[in-house]
Amino acid sequence: SGRPSSQPSEQPSMSPMTHWPTMNISGRPSSQPSSMPSAQPSNAPSESPASMPSETPSINAQPSGQPSTAAVVEPTVKITIPSQIRIRGIQVPQTAAEVAKVVNIVGLSIAQTIQGNLRSTQRLTGVTIISINGILVQGSNNFRFNRRLTSRKLDGNIDIEYEIILEEICSTQTCDEAQEIANELYASVTENMQEEIDSGVFEQIIEETAEEIGEIIDVAIENASFEELVVVVLAIVSTWYPAWEEGKYCLNDGNQPLYMKTNPSDWVYGSRDGCCTRYFSYEYSLCMGLDDASIGYYPAWDGTEKCVNDTDVPDYMRLNPSQWMHEDIESCCERYYNYKLTDCIADSGGSSATGTLKWYVNHVDEVCDQDCDNNAGPTCGGFVPSWKSLFDDPLSCCESSLSWIATSVCVAESNHTTATGTLKWYADYADEHCVQDCESSGTSGTCGGVVREAHLELYDTAE
Numbered sequence: 001s002g003r004p005s006s007q008p009s010e011q012p013s014m015s016p017m018t019h020w021p022t023m024n025i026s027g028r029p030s031s032q033p034s035s036m037p038s039a040q041p042s043n044a045p046s047e048s049p050a051s052m053p054s055e056t057p058s059i060n061a062q063p064s065g066q067p068s069t070a071a072v073v074e075p076t077v078k079i080t081i082p083s084q085i086r087i088r089g090i091q092v093p094q095t096a097a098e099v100a101k102v103v104n105i106v107g108l109s110i111a112q113t114i115q116g117n118l119r120s121t122q123r124l125t126g127v128t129i130i131s132i133n134g135i136l137v138q139g140s141n142n143f144r145f146n147r148r149l150t151s152r153k154l155d156g157n158i159d160i161e162y163e164i165i166l167e168e169i170c171s172t173q174t175c176d177e178a179q180e181i182a183n184e185l186y187a188s189v190t191e192n193m194q195e196e197i198d199s200g201v202f203e204q205i206i207e208e209t210a211e212e213i214g215e216i217i218d219v220a221i222e223n224a225s226f227e228e229l230v231v232v233v234l235a236i237v238s239t240w241y242p243a244w245e246e247g248k249y250c251l252n253d254g255n256q257p258l259y260m261k262t263n264p265s266d267w268v269y270g271s272r273d274g275c276c277t278r279y280f281s282y283e284y285s286l287c288m289g290l291d292d293a294s295i296g297y298y299p300a301w302d303g304t305e306k307c308v309n310d311t312d313v314p315d316y317m318r319l320n321p322s323q324w325m326h327e328d329i330e331s332c333c334e335r336y337y338n339y340k341l342t343d344c345i346a347d348s349g350g351s352s353a354t355g356t357l358k359w360y361v362n363h364v365d366e367v368c369d370q371d372c373d374n375n376a377g378p379t380c381g382g383f384v385p386s387w388k389s390l391f392d393d394p395l396s397c398c399e400s401s402l403s404w405i406a407t408s409v410c411v412a413e414s415n416h417t418t419a420t421g422t423l424k425w426y427a428d429y430a431d432e433h434c435v436q437d438c439e440s441s442g443t444s445g446t447c448g449g450v451v452r453e454a455h456l457e458l459y460d461t462a463e
Contacts (some may be wrong), residue, residue: 074171075239078125079182080163081189082227085197087206088157089219092133099137103129104213106160110193111205114164117192121169122185130161157222162188190226196222240275241267249287250271250275277319284315294323297332297348305340306347307332342383346373355383358390359400359414368414378416406454421450424458434462 035375087106093099110127118124129137133185170178170187196202203219210217241256243249250272260267269275297307298317307329317324326332333344355371362369362381369381371390384390391397398410412419421437428435428448435448437458451458 028444060107075165077170077178077181077185078167079163079185080165081186082158082161082163083225084161085224086157086159086222087219088222089217090158092158099132100156101215102132102160105206105215107162107208109202109209110162112205112209113193113196113202114166114189114195117189118166123167124164125167126165126166128163130163133159193226194224197224239264239270240272242275242279249280249283275307281319282315285313285318288318290454295321297329298324298326298328299332299336304347305337306344307336308348339387340383340385347381347416355380356390358384358392359394359397360384360388361397366402366405366413367410368401370395379414401459404454406451406456409450409452419450421447422458424460425462426451426456426458436458 085106090102090105091098093102107127107129112125114124114127131137144200166185168181170181174454193202196200196205203221205218206219237255240250240252240255241260243251250269252272256268269278272288276284278286295313295318297309298313300306300308307326309329313325323405326335329345329348329350333341333348333350337344355373358371359368360371360381368391370377370379371384372380374380374382374384389401391400394411394414395407398405398407398414402410406419408422418439421439425434425439426448436453438447438449440447440449446462
């Protein structure tokens with residue numbers, strides 16, 4: 001009919017009354033959204049957000065008044081706990097799909113059990129199922145089922161190897177207590193896990209997890225173990241940044257400026273050494289806090305030709321200790337002062353040496369000296385340089401190395417005694433007569449002085 005009925009019908013009509021929508025707004029919204037958006041936006045926002053996000057991002061004409069805050073990387077210790085467990089009541093998997101189902105059930109159950117006992121500074125980062133009955137299951141690409149598997153255990157028991165990976169935030173930026181944290185975290189997690197297994201709670205969690213994916217199982221834990229003390233500190237993250245205030249150098253207190261936090265790759269280093277090398281290489285030792293620490297023996301380039309072990313190590317040596325620093329005096333002297341090795345060792349405070357007590361030539365004073373400490377006696381000229389030849393006595397030294405000097409004079413001067421001459425005769429061409437080779441006292445008319453030149457010919461008599 002052309003008019004609506006006064007009472008609604010008991011059954012809705014199967015088609016609309018007209019092909020055209022009404023132009024009047026209904027008093028109540030429809031229970032279903034329209035298939036097309038409205039032509040004009042509403043004057044007021046909706047009271048609740050849409051259930052689905054828009055496909056394109058909203059555009060804000062103005063940037064926010066405050067910059068976003070970058071996450072601060074906190075020093076963290078990560079550990080891995082290798083573990084094993086035998087479960088009765090789960091069928092031995094024979095296909096990739098069955099393996100995935102077992103991995104899902106057991107992995108989620110372990111994770112749920114551990115997470116319930118962690119503190120706010122601790123976090124479970126993963127549970128990795130490594131093998132089932134000795135067959136690796138790390139990644140679907142590594143586990144192939146080209147044939148039906150046969151297992152030693154077809155009675156419903158499965159042995160599972162797995163790893164628990166956890167991390168905990170350190171209480172200090174330097175994380176000096178990393179090993180202690182790792183040990184305590186290991187003990188806490190393994191003890192709590194064992195308690196849940198012994199009490200039957202873990203079995204219940206496995207059954208509930210399986211039920212959620214449509215599997216009804218009745219399990220029992222035959223045994224479980226955690227490898228003792230196999231705890232590896234995987235990472236200790238520390239952030240060092242340059243502090244531009246005088247005397248502060250590199251810090252890791254987490255108070256780096258915002259521009260460093262937003263661009264950490266440009267400013268922040270994972271070690272103090274990295275930060276100091278990048279920003280304060282000219283005062284490296286001060287930046288590293290090494291200005292009051294000695295790190296070995298190094299050559300003193302102050303003319304003393306010795307090695308020292310003090311706190312005044314030049315920065316270029318601290319930056320390259322393998323090149324300059326040595327553990328002992330001997331190796332330092334051998335490296336830098338090999339040409340006077342024994343002197344360097346003695347002058348550097350090394351063990352005292354007596355030398356060989358043999359003789360070597362001293363071309364400066366034109367005598368032969370003994371190989372011994374300068375303070376050991378008048379004939380000692382210091383420890384012999386490595387390239388010098390040694391002789392058993394001053395006579396052989398003089399004859400070999402100072403042959404232009406009369407041997408008797410060379411030997412006497414080398415022994416720090418007065419040369420008396422040979423009493424032989426030689427020609428005094430100035431006075432045109434012969435004189436004796438002896439010290440002229442001014443009273444004897446025959447002594448013309450001790451002959452020093454070896455080339456001067458001597459005679460037994462004046463005739």
